[in-house]
Amino acid sequence: MKAVVCQNAELSVADLPEPAPGRGQVRLSVARCGICGSDLHARHGMDDWADVTAQAGYDRLGRSNEPVVFGHEFSGEVAEYGTGCKGELPTGTPVVALPLIRNDGAVDGVGLSAHAPGAYAEQLIVQESLMLPVPNGLPSDVAALTEPMAVAWHAVRRGEVGRRQVAIVIGCGPVGLGVILMLKAKGVRTVVASDFSPGRRALAKAVGADVVVDPAEESPYSAAGDRGHVEDIPSVLELAVGTREKLGRLPVGWWHVWRVAEKLGAAPKHPVIFECVGVPGVIESIIDSAPLFSRVVVVGVCVGPDRFKPAMAINKEIDLRFVIGYTPLEFRDTLQMLAEGEVNPRPLITGEVGLEGVDAAFAALADPERHAKVLIDPASAAAEPQPAGR
Ligand SMILES: [Zn+2]
Numbered sequence: 001m002k003a004v005v006c007q008n009a010e011l012s013v014a015d016l017p018e019p020a021p022g023r024g025q026v027r028l029s030v031a032r033c034g035i036c037g038s039d040l041h042a043r044h045g046m047d048d049w050a051d052v053t054a055q056a057g058y059d060r061l062g063r064s065n066e067p068v069v070f071g072h073e074f075s076g077e078v079a080e081y082g083t084g085c086k087g088e089l090p091t092g093t094p095v096v097a098l099p100l101i102r103n104d105g106a107v108d109g110v111g112l113s114a115h116a117p118g119a120y121a122e123q124l125i126v127q128e129s130l131m132l133p134v135p136n137g138l139p140s141d142v143a144a145l146t147e148p149m150a151v152a153w154h155a156v157r158r159g160e161v162g163r164r165q166v167a168i169v170i171g172c173g174p175v176g177l178g179v180i181l182m183l184k185a186k187g188v189r190t191v192v193a194s195d196f197s198p199g200r201r202a203l204a205k206a207v208g209a210d211v212v213v214d215p216a217e218e219s220p221y222s223a224a225g226d227r228g229h230v231e232d233i234p235s236v237l238e239l240a241v242g243t244r245e246k247l248g249r250l251p252v253g254w255w256h257v258w259r260v261a262e263k264l265g266a267a268p269k270h271p272v273i274f275e276c277v278g279v280p281g282v283i284e285s286i287i288d289s290a291p292l293f294s295r296v297v298v299v300g301v302c303v304g305p306d307r308f309k310p311a312m313a314i315n316k317e318i319d320l321r322f323v324i325g326y327t328p329l330e331f332r333d334t335l336q337m338l339a340e341g342e343v344n345p346r347p348l349i350t351g352e353v354g355l356e357g358v359d360a361a362f363a364a365l366a367d368p369e370r371h372a373k374v375l376i377d378p379a380s381a382a383a384e385p386q387p388a389g390r
Pocket residue numbers: 036037038072073148
């Protein structure tokens with residue numbers, strides 16, 4: 001079978017033996033596979049990422065000198081079952097799968113490890129227990145977005161955004177666009193999207209952002225108008241003293257009223273901010289400019305060191321959260337949302353390419369005006385990204 005192998009930062013199409021499913025595993029023929037921002041990074045920076053991951057106890061991530069087949073955002077069809085499978089889905093059934101697989105007593109990330117080749121290929125092996133049939137005739141290109149959309153769904157859930165809260169999405173690449181889609185699916189009324197690129201801002205509008213700003217011209221933190229957020233330290237000091245004074249005029253002890261109000265959820269209003277850029281300096285710029293008490297959910301993956309001033313985050317009592325991946329339940333629910341039409345990520349798909357064109361697609365993805373998500377179609381001969389939906 002044909003596959004794209006990355007080794008020493010070179011992408012090349014290779015003829016590999018057809019993979020054989022092990023116990024509890026299934027061979028899929030790949031229908032579509034998304035090119036992820038982490039693949040773009042991994043091509044040049046696998047080692048620093050593998051070092052960080054090894055520090056946390058997982059030492060099987062790909063190294064730049066190893067041959068790695070990328071591809072963790074895929075859809076396909078059931079082709080062959082290994083031993084010990086339930087085999088409930090007939091051959092040819094359209095499926096997606098979580099990109100995790102059991103190997104030699106470990107669990108590997110499919111498409112991120114030399115031990116678990118991914119879907120930049122005609123065939124790949126998945127774990128049967130992590131495979132899901134694609135319902136409702138959902139097209140294979142949209143089904144391939146289940147994985148990145150599950151990342152967005154997990155981030156939105158971890159953000160605990162209320163419908164009346166303002167959500168602010170910093171960076172409108174595929175991750176930010178996915179987060180916007182999932183925020184709107186969750187019923188969040190005001191979603192502000194911010195990106196320097198006009199092309200990305202147009203996509204943010206297309207997937208449902210309510211307010212779209214160019215951060216060079218306008219602050220995303222005030223773009224939704226006055227929402228009662230606490231903007232500076234004098235305001236929070238006034239709020240504390242003023243509230244105490246007001247409650248002191250009541251005939252009951254102010255502390256009783258305060259405690260009841262806390263129990264009922266009274267707290268200073270704040271936005272939830274999603275960092276979807278992942279380059280050094282972005283977390284600091286958010287902490288410096290965000291309203292007090294903001295919750296910041298870091299979704300963008302910055303592998304290198306970064307810096308910010310803790311005292312600024314402390315002064316503002318910023319609630320900083322980091323997220324990765326999703327649970328099998330979130331993955332399943334995301335597929336369901338796509339299949340039911342509750343979320344339509346089709347605007348993200350800006351191009352399709354064959355295996356021979358993956359190198360060209362990586363180059364094209366460097367320009368945010370041209371592309372968001374490019375899908376690989378292993379059956380296509382396209383050596384350059386073609387407009388999607390052809
Ligand atoms: Zn990804």
